[in-house]
Amino acid sequence: MSIQSTQFDPARVPATVERIVETVLPTRHGMFRLVGYRDGTGTEHVALARGIDDAAGSAAPLVRVHSECLTGDAFGSWRCDCGEQLDAALAAIAAEGRGVVVYVRGHEGRGIGLLAKLKAYALQDQGVDTVDANTALGLPVDARRYDQAAEILQDLGISAVRLLSGNPAKEEALEDLGIAVVERRNLPVADRAENAGYLATKRARMRHDAAPAADAWESLLDGVVPAAPAPGEAEELTHRYGYLAQPGSQVIGQLRQSLDGFIASRSGDAGFHQDRGDHGHLQRLRALADAVVVGASTVLAEDCSLAVADVPGRSPVRVVLDAAAKVGGDARVLADDGVPTLWIVSGDAAVPPGLPASVEVVRLPAEDFAPRRVLDVLHARGLGKVLVEGGGNTVSRFLEAGVLDRLYLTTAPVLVGDGVPGIRFSGSDVLAEARTAPVRRFVFGQDICTEFNFAATR
Numbered sequence: 001m002s003i004q005s006t007q008f009d010p011a012r013v014p015a016t017v018e019r020i021v022e023t024v025l026p027t028r029h030g031m032f033r034l035v036g037y038r039d040g041t042g043t044e045h046v047a048l049a050r051g052i053d054d055a056a057g058s059a060a061p062l063v064r065v066h067s068e069c070l071t072g073d074a075f076g077s078w079r080c081d082c083g084e085q086l087d088a089a090l091a092a093i094a095a096e097g098r099g100v101v102v103y104v105r106g107h108e109g110r111g112i113g114l115l116a117k118l119k120a121y122a123l124q125d126q127g128v129d130t131v132d133a134n135t136a137l138g139l140p141v142d143a144r145r146y147d148q149a150a151e152i153l154q155d156l157g158i159s160a161v162r163l164l165s166g167n168p169a170k171e172e173a174l175e176d177l178g179i180a181v182v183e184r185r186n187l188p189v190a191d192r193a194e195n196a197g198y199l200a201t202k203r204a205r206m207r208h209d210a211a212p213a214a215d216a217w218e219s220l221l222d223g224v225v226p227a228a229p230a231p232g233e234a235e236e237l238t239h240r241y242g243y244l245a246q247p248g249s250q251v252i253g254q255l256r257q258s259l260d261g262f263i264a265s266r267s268g269d270a271g272f273h274q275d276r277g278d279h280g281h282l283q284r285l286r287a288l289a290d291a292v293v294v295g296a297s298t299v300l301a302e303d304c305s306l307a308v309a310d311v312p313g314r315s316p317v318r319v320v321l322d323a324a325a326k327v328g329g330d331a332r333v334l335a336d337d338g339v340p341t342l343w344i345v346s347g348d349a350a351v352p353p354g355l356p357a358s359v360e361v362v363r364l365p366a367e368d369f370a371p372r373r374v375l376d377v378l379h380a381r382g383l384g385k386v387l388v389e390g391g392g393n394t395v396s397r398f399l400e401a402g403v404l405d406r407l408y409l410t411t412a413p414v415l416v417g418d419g420v421p422g423i424r425f426s427g428s429d430v431l432a433e434a435r436t437a438p439v440r441r442f443v444f445g446q447d448i449c450t451e452f453n454f455a456a457t458r
C-alpha cells in the first residue's frame with residue numbers, strides 16, 4: 001500500500017464528508033483498506049477498498065454503494081437480500097483484486113431508520129408490501145441520498161465506477177453527483193422463498209432489475225461450459241447424431257457424497273440425496289451438456305430419468321454404461337420420452353426386444369469400456385460436452401483415467417460410516433501424487449461444492 005496516497009489530505013476532502021481514520025481489515029475475502037468518514041450530519045461511514053491506490057488513469061473499479069442493513073448484514077436475515085449482496089460484492093472485488101464497498105450508514109429501511117423498518121416489517125407480516133408499508137407509516141418509499149457516497153468515492157480518487165447493483169435509481173443518483181457509471185452489474189444472488197415477495201415488489205414497483213435466480217447458476221458456471229443454445233435454436237437441434245450444439249468438447253464429472261465419502265448406506269439407502277442442496281447446480285450442468293453418462297448400478301438404484309427440470313434448457317442425450325445389460329426395458333432411461341439414449345453394453349449381452357427407436361444399443365468388447373473409449377463413441381456422434389453424473393464408481397473411473405476437465409464434488413453434512421463408496425481410485429504411496437487442481441467452492445444450502453479445474457493443470 002502506498003502510504004503517500006492514503007494520508008489525510010485536507011485539500012482532497014470535500015466539505016461535507018471528512019476522512020477521519022484509516023486502517024486495514026482482514027476478512028474472509030482477504031485484506032481490505034478500511035477508511036472511516038464522518039459526514040456533515042455526524043453520521044459515520046466506511047469504505048472497504050482493495051487495489052485502488054493507483055486509481056489515477058486506470059480502468060473504472062468495481063464499486064458497491066451498500067446501504068446499511070443491520071438485520072441483513074449482521075444477522076443474515078432472509079427478509080431481504082442485503083447480506084448476500086454485500087458478501088457477493090466483497091467476493092467479486094476480491095476475485096478481481098480491485099474495488100470498493102462504500103458502506104453507507106443511516107440507510108436502514110431505505111433511509112427511514114432501523115425501528116421504522118421493523119415497523120414496516122410488522123405491517124408486511126400482515127400482507128402489506130414493502131412500498132405500501134412505508135407509505136402507511138407516513139414515510140417515504142426511498143429516502144436515501146447518495147452525496148456522502150459520491151464524496152467518499154471522490155476522496156478515494158474514483159470518478160468512474162462499474163457499479164454492483166440491481167437498482168437503476170442508484171446509478172442515476174451517482175451520475176447526477178458526478179460519478180460516471182460505465183457499467184452496472186447485478187450480483188448473482190438468488191431469491192429465497194423468504195424474500196421472494198419483497199424482491200418481486202422492488203422489481204415491480206421500484207424498477208429493480210429482474211431476478212438473476214435462474215441465471216445465478218449460469219454465472220457460477222460462466223466460462224466453465226459454453227452457454228446453452230437459445231430456446232429457438234434448441235428446437236432446431238436434433239438430439240440424434242450429428243447434433244453438435246457448440247464446437248469443442250469438455251468432460252465434467254459431478255458427484256454428491258457424504259462428508260466421509262459415501263453415496264449410500266451399506267444396504268443402498270441413498271435417502272440423503274432426496275434433499276440435495278446442489279439440485280439447481282446439477283440441473284444446470286445437465287442443461288449445458290450434450291450427453292450425460294451414468295453407470296448401470298446408479299440406474300438400478302435410482303431409476304433416474306436424467307431429464308432437466310427447474311432450469312431452462314433441454315435434456316441431454318442419456319448414456320448408460322451397462323456391460324452386462326442389467327438395466328431392464330422398463331427403466332426410465334430407456335423410455336420413449338423424446339430424449340435419445342445410448343445403451344452401451346458388451347458384445348454378447350442380451351437386450352430385451354421392442355426397445356423404442358430412441359434407444360441405440362452400442363456394443364463394445366467387454367474389455368473396452370475404458371473412459372477414453374466411451375468418449376470416442378460420444379464424440380463420433382457429435383456429443384462434445386459430456387457430464388459424467390454417477391455413480392461413485394463411474395465418476396472415479398473417469399477421474400482416474402485423467403479425462404475430466406472439471407469435477408464438481410459436493411459434500412453433504414452426513415457421516416455414513418460405511419456404505420456405497422463415492423470417489424475412490426487406486427491412489428499412490430506418495431502424497432505428492434495426490435490429485436489436485438485449482439479449486440473454487442460454492443455453498444449450496446448445507447452442502448459444499450468443490451470445483452476442481454483439472455483442465456488448468458494440463
Ligand SMILES: [Zn+2]
Pocket residue numbers: 069071072073080081082083
Ligand atoms: Zn436489508
